[in-house]
Amino acid sequence: xxxxxxxxxxxxxxxxxxxxxxxxxxxxxxxxxxxxxxxxxxxxxxxxxxxxxxxxxxxxxxxxxxxxxxxxxxxxxxxxxxx
Numbered sequence: 194x195x196x197x198x199x200x201x202x203x204x205x206x207x208x209x210x211x212x213x214x215x216x217x218x219x220x221x222x223x224x225x226x227x228x229x230x231x232x233x234x235x236x237x238x239x240x241x242x243x244x245x246x247x248x249x250x251x252x253x254x255x256x257x258x259x260x261x262x263x264x265x266x267x268x269x270x271x272x273x274x275x276x
Contacts, residue, residue, distance in 0.1 A: 211269055215262050220253050227261050230268040240264050 218226070224247055227240055243257045253261070 207270070211266050215265060220247070220258060220261075223258070223261050223265065224253070227264050230264060235264070235268060237264060 215223070224244060228244060231237060231240060231244075239260055243253060243260055246257060247253050
C-alpha cells in the first residue's frame, strides 16, 4: 500500500536533505550546479542574469544566492519526483 501513496515523511526528509546540501555549498559550487541544471531542460532568464553578474564581479549578493538556491531546490525536487 505504501508504494502507491506519497508519504509526508519522505517529502520532509527530501526537503531537509536538500537544505543541508545547499548549506554546504559555497557560491562557486552552487552556481556551477545551477549552470549544469540550466544546460539541461531548464531555462531561467533570472539565473542567466545571476551567472553573468557572478562572472563580472566574482561574487553574488544574498538575493542572488537565494535565487540560485531556489533553482537548485526546484530542479532537484523535480528530478526526485521523475523517478
